[in-house]
Amino acid sequence: MAPLDGLRVLDLTMWRPGPYTTQLLGQLGADVIKVEPPGGEPMRMFRGHFDLLNRHKRSVALDLKSPDGLARCRELAAGAEVFVEGFRPGVAERLGVGHEALRAANPALVYCSISGYGAEGPLADVPGHDVNYRAYAAALPPDAGSPAADELPLADMAAATMAAFAITAACLKARATGIGDRVDLGMADVLAHWMGTVPEAAARSAGGPVPGYGVYPAKDGRRITLGVVSEQRLWASTCRALDLDDLAGVPFAERLRRVGELDGAVAAAVARLPADEAVERLTAAGAPVAPILDRARMLDLDHFRVRDVQGSGPVRTAVHPPLAGGTVAELDEHRGQDWRARDDLTD
Numbered sequence: 023m024a025p026l027d028g029l030r031v032l033d034l035t036m037w038r039p040g041p042y043t044t045q046l047l048g049q050l051g052a053d054v055i056k057v058e059p060p061g062g063e064p065m066r067m068f069r070g071h072f073d074l075l076n077r078h079k080r081s082v083a084l085d086l087k088s089p090d091g092l093a094r095c096r097e098l099a100a101g102a103e104v105f106v107e108g109f110r111p112g113v114a115e116r117l118g119v120g121h122e123a124l125r126a127a128n129p130a131l132v133y134c135s136i137s138g139y140g141a142e143g144p145l146a147d148v149p150g151h152d153v154n155y156r157a158y159a160a161a162l163p164p165d166a167g168s169p170a171a172d173e174l175p176l177a178d179m180a181a182a183t184m185a186a187f188a189i190t191a192a193c194l195k196a197r198a199t200g201i202g203d204r205v206d207l208g209m210a211d212v213l214a215h216w217m218g219t220v221p222e223a224a225a226r227s228a229g230g231p232v233p234g235y236g237v238y239p240a241k242d243g244r245r246i247t248l249g250v251v252s253e254q255r256l257w258a259s260t261c262r263a264l265d266l267d268d269l270a271g272v273p274f275a276e277r278l279r280r281v282g283e284l285d286g287a288v289a290a291a292v293a294r295l296p297a298d299e300a301v302e303r304l305t306a307a308g309a310p311v312a313p314i315l316d317r318a319r320m321l322d323l324d325h326f327r328v329r330d331v332q333g334s335g336p337v338r339t340a341v342h343p344p345l346a347g348g349t350v351a352e353l354d355e356h357r358g359q360d361w362r363a364r365d366d367l368t369d
Contacts (some may be wrong), residue, residue, distance in 0.1 A: 024051025024345050029193065030361050032098050033079065035108035036063045038175060039136050039209060041075040042182035044106055047189065048078030049335040049344045053361065055080045057095060062353040077348030080356035086117045099124045099131065101361045104189055106134045111141045121204045131202040132192040136185055140208030152177045159213035172317065181209040233277050233284035234260050244297035248288065249310035256310055263307035264291035
């Protein structure tokens with residue numbers, strides 16, 4: 023049995039943040055019913071994307087603008103513990119599935135709304151996507167270029183992870199008290215909160231904040247990363263691996279005074295080595311090093327395959343493990359099913 027085994031989740035979300043939220047819950051055992059509009063979620067046209075975010079779920083197609091479709095959705099919501107929607111603020115209410123209506127019929131319901139800027143506030147009605155939320159939250163550097171198509175959608179994924187956490191916390195309270203909650207989660211809010219925990223730099227430089235912390239080009243054109251901060255042993259191991267033994271004993275306070283000089287020495291040493299050799303030498307010495315990988319190299323990495331990150335998700339538990347694998351339901355595959363007729367989706 024997975025940690026959230028049997029938690030009943032009704033999912034009306036599309037695209038990325040909501041579906042990733044409910045997949046995280048599903049991988050931990052939640053019974054997720056995905057409600058899709060007639061014709062299916064538009065992302066079904068891109069199955070390579072859709073399938074990655076919609077495992078461990080059942081599918082029911084409902085037209086919420088029809089009396090029968092709305093009635094069926096409300097019936098499912100009455101038996102759910104969690105309801106997740108990703109409409110623009112106010113749309114769920116106009117459709118008849120707003121939090122007040124659903125929680126009036128099911129007081130223990132945890133109702134989660136995921137939107138760009140939250141349900142309330144001056145920006146609530148402003149449309150946007152990941153790059154906009156990052157910009158408002160100061161999560162894009164001033165000189166940022168346009169994101170690449172394969173760039174990690176930071177706001178989307180951060181919001182989904184935060185939503186799964188908030189839902190789980192609210193469910194603990196609801197099960198203890200019989201009183202649910204409304205989770206109003208804005209994607210920009212999550213990044214703004216994160217950015218508020220990081221002190222603002224007084225100035226930017228081409229190098230890292232301390233010697234040995236940053237991205238370093240190697241001889242063959244590939245790049246590696248080093249993560250030395252204040253730890254003397256990590257600085258020393260990095261220096262020894264790069265044949266900079268004369269710098270290994272420089273204490274942290276002095277390193278801060280000599281950032282440009284010392285980081286330049288590290289960069290020059292890395293530039294003399296092919297990336298694989300640099301990583302091998304630095305790893306063997308106990309230095310904090312990692313190569314910059316593309317998606318294919320990441321998927322092929324032994325570490326992530328051994329930990330089954332793609333199959334079982336990012337959470338590992340010893341006693342009640344997450345569900346592995348998982349199929350993706352075809353549109354409306356589970357029409358007519360209710361919470362007491364759960365298919366086994368672990369095959």
